[in-house]
Amino acid sequence: MLNRWVVMPTCLPAVLRRCHTCASERFRANGKFRVNAHHKLLDAWLLVLCASCGDTAKLTVLERANVRSVRPELLDRMHDNDPSLASELLQDPGLRRRNHVALDWAGAWRLDTGGSDHLDDETADVSVRFAARIPVRPVRLVAEGFGLSRAEVERLIKEGRLVSTARLNGRLSDDFTFMLKR
Numbered sequence: 001m002l003n004r005w006v007v008m009p010t011c012l013p014a015v016l017r018r019c020h021t022c023a024s025e026r027f028r029a030n031g032k033f034r035v036n037a038h039h040k041l042l043d044a045w046l047l048v049l050c051a052s053c054g055d056t057a058k059l060t061v062l063e064r065a066n067v068r069s070v071r072p073e074l075l076d077r078m079h080d081n082d083p084s085l086a087s088e089l090l091q092d093p094g095l096r097r098r099n100h101v102a103l104d105w106a107g108a109w110r111l112d113t114g115g116s117d118h119l120d121d122e123t124a125d126v127s128v129r130f131a132a133r134i135p136v137r138p139v140r141l142v143a144e145g146f147g148l149s150r151a152e153v154e155r156l157i158k159e160g161r162l163v164s165t166a167r168l169n170g171r172l173s174d175d176f177t178f179m180l181k182r
Contacts, residue, residue, distance in 0.1 A: 002177075003124060005145055006112045008131045012087055014104040015048050017057065024052035026104070029090060031083030034058065035075070040067050044078055046086055059099045061089060091133050109134045113145050124180045135171040138164070142178065156180065 015027040027048035036043045042065050045058035061078070062070065077085045089095050090103060109132075128141060142162065143153045156162040157169075164178035 003126045004114060005126055005128045005141070006114075006131055007109055007128065007134055007136060007141065008112055009087065009105075009109050009134060011108050012083070013090065013108045013134075014051070014106070015059070015090070016102040016104050017048075017100070019050040019053065019055055019057070021055040022050060022053040024050055026051040027057060029086050031086040032081050033061070033078040033086075035078050037067070038064070041065065042067055042070055042075075046089055059089075059095065059101065061095065087132070105134045105136070109136070111141060111144050122182055125177065126180070127175070127177045129175045130173055133173040135173045137170070138166065138168040138172055138176065138178070142168075142180070146180070 012029045012031070015029055016025055017027055018025055019027070027050055029046060029048045032047040034045045034047055042062055043060075044062040044065075046061055048057050048059060049055070050057070074085075096102065124146075126145070128138075139150055139153045139157075142148065143150045146153075148156075153162065161181045162168070162178060164176060166172060166174075166176035166178070168178070
């Protein structure tokens, strides 16, 4: 029987960027936006707060965009400070590249295994789905899902009892499946 696991975000990830005030490297996003109009041009920023000193930094979302080129529902969501929009924008590689930031997902996700009935199976087929693009080591997911140590999971991979079409030794943020034979 195929077990379905889901890696789900629990909150917004930390934004890694150097603070100009205190030299800290962690910011937290709270879903607040600032929109500024210059005649027919719009600028929009996602506001992030330094985790140490609380100083505000702006991540550019729109820069000198023509008002007519911005979808009205996007503008409404920014005016409403929609946290789900902040989550969507933080996962956009273009926005991260343009603002020279990275994300730290430590403590911002959880694994939903759908119960513990898979723990006693002799052979377990598992499909892992990511609700957001969260880079996680598959070895960590398997260890957490089955209550094993990471060293034991590594041993199972070497013995050929844990197999997958995806590479299990790196970080993944795409859906994958694996089979564990005990």
